[in-house]
Amino acid sequence: MGALVRIRDVSKRYGDAVALDHVTLDIEEGGVQGVIGYSGAGKSTLVRLVNGLERPTEGQVFVGDDEISALPERRLREIRGGIGMIFQQFNLFRSRTVAGNVAYPLTVAGMPRADRDRTVARLLDFVGLLDRAHQFPEQLSGGQKQRVGIARALARDPRILLADEATSALDPETTADVLALLARVNRELGVTIVLITHEMDAIRAIADRVAVMENGRVIENGDLYDVFATPTTPAAARFVRTVLHDRPSPDTVARLRASHAGRLVTIRVPDRKGFTAELSRAFAAHGVGEQLVFGGISEIAERPVGALTYALEGAEDAVHRLLDALRRTDLDVVEEG
Ligand SMILES: Nc1ncnc2c1ncn2[C@@H]1O[C@H](COP(=O)(O)OP(=O)(O)O)[C@@H](O)[C@H]1O
Ligand SMILES: [Mg+2]
Structure with missing residues (x-):
């Protein structure tokens, strides 16, 4: 399969601050692309350029055949329906029920009520929260909130799901559950996943490929096994060591x-x-x-x-x-x- 997302020589500057520095990256359709880097590496900026929330200072971003970096805002709003997004802090509406949160993007898209109810039930069943439909976010654990986030992100049948530090606020056991759910989203629904994280364990759990970012650049990108077995940059080797401890300190x-x-x-x-x-x-x-x-x-x-x-x-x-x-x-x- 070809690339679903193509990032071509993209830079993003905020005044003098360089958030992204000539980044080129292809994200294969149907896979799980990990992106790892320390805080400030430029990961979230990359995500905001892929869903068109921001425009690059230089370069181009394509999702499918659409040049995201050149489209007018009205067209971007339509395209964003096909790009799901989940966040570290879940970003749920506190005043809406679980079902109401998942229904929201469908309501905005004008889906008729009966279709909407059916879709919401199907999604809540998929993430294992059908019995929580009428509860409010504050009644849920962190892992359950992120499941709601995933169900909501899937509501409009996206081709791609961007997960920005989606497990960083969760304990290790809950993290493993949420990662397993993301793996099912990829495998069973065929949704391409971009897993942005500073945790190599999360990458190891579900990614097929991993890009390593440092100072606004992608300094390494390869198959999961290759990066773990033979990292070619010191930064990649450091991330690998957080998981493998294979050389004595x-x-x-x-x-x-x-x-x-x-x-x-x-x-x-x-x-x-x-x-x-x-x-x-x-x-x-x-x-x-x-x-x-x-x-x-x-x-x-x-x-x-x-x-x-x-x-x-x-x-x-x-x-x-x-x-x-x-x-x-x-x-x-x-x-x-
Ligand atoms: N809106 C902004 N205004 C100014 N600087 C920003 C803005 N967004 C990001 N940056 C800077 O760009 C760099 C990359 O940030 P970010 O993409 O959030 O990194 P990460 O998600 O990897 O932690 C950081 O140095 C950050 O301070
Ligand atoms: Mg970030």
């Missing part, structure tokens, strides 16, 4: 050094079976003893990712020959400094 290395005499090497886990047996054979063949002292293997996109740190014990030249032999393979071997 400098403090841990210092502690390991105090209790292990030999060299410490970290070997990245390759995407193939039998890797640990392969390593054991190499250690034995060179007469080097090894102790596994740190590491872990996780799964990203159903493929193994991680690293193992060994303390090596043996004669200096044997260890040398072993490391040389390992480095001649495709394995990524790092000596801990």
Whole structure:
């Protein structure tokens, strides 16, 4: 499938402040595109340009065949029906019931009452809140409020759902539930999702692709597995480490050094079976003893990712020959400094 959203060399300045700096990004139709970055990276600005709430200072934004960045406001209002949006603070109407909140965009669009009631019931059923239809937002938990937000965002059958820090106000368990619901929105309804967050765990849970933003730029963009297995920028590597803890920190290395005499090497886990047996054979063949002292293997996109740190014990030249032999393979071997 092709790109549903095309962002072409877009910059956005507010006076002297540069919120976006020459951003180019394609968002595939039917996928879940994660966008991660620290606060101030430009993520929310990117979202506001995609739904046409703001216009770029330079560059173009397309959603489908529509050039969002060039359309008159009247046309944008129509198009926004096809772009759902959910927020960190839920942005529900406090004075409307759950059903009233979900019905609101349909009322604005002029849908007849009977159709509207049917649609609202279907959406509340989808998000698991049919029994809460007549309650008010303040009677709901944070996770339930976000489910209402999702139902409302889906009311006009959008092709795309923009989620801006949609789980950042929720506890970890509720976050997992809301992410699972977003994954169903993508899979069962075929809605393209843009998941904006500063939490790599959320990206890992449901994204197919991830773009990393820093200082108004997209500095890295790739398949989930590739970014986790081989991040190419320091910022991406930092985000990956918040989830994987695959290299020991400098403090841990210092502690390991105090209790292990030999060299410490970290070997990245390759995407193939039998890797640990392969390593054991190499250690034995060179007469080097090894102790596994740190590491872990996780799964990203159903493929193994991680690293193992060994303390090596043996004669200096044997260890040398072993490391040389390992480095001649495709394995990524790092000596801990
Ligand atoms: N309306 C605005 N006026 C001035 N500066 C803004 C405005 N919106 C965003 N910025 C600036 O642009 C940068 C990116 O902001 P934002 O897109 O909100 O980042 P993020 O969502 O990644 O935290 C920040 O430095 C912010 O202060
Ligand atoms: Mg933001």
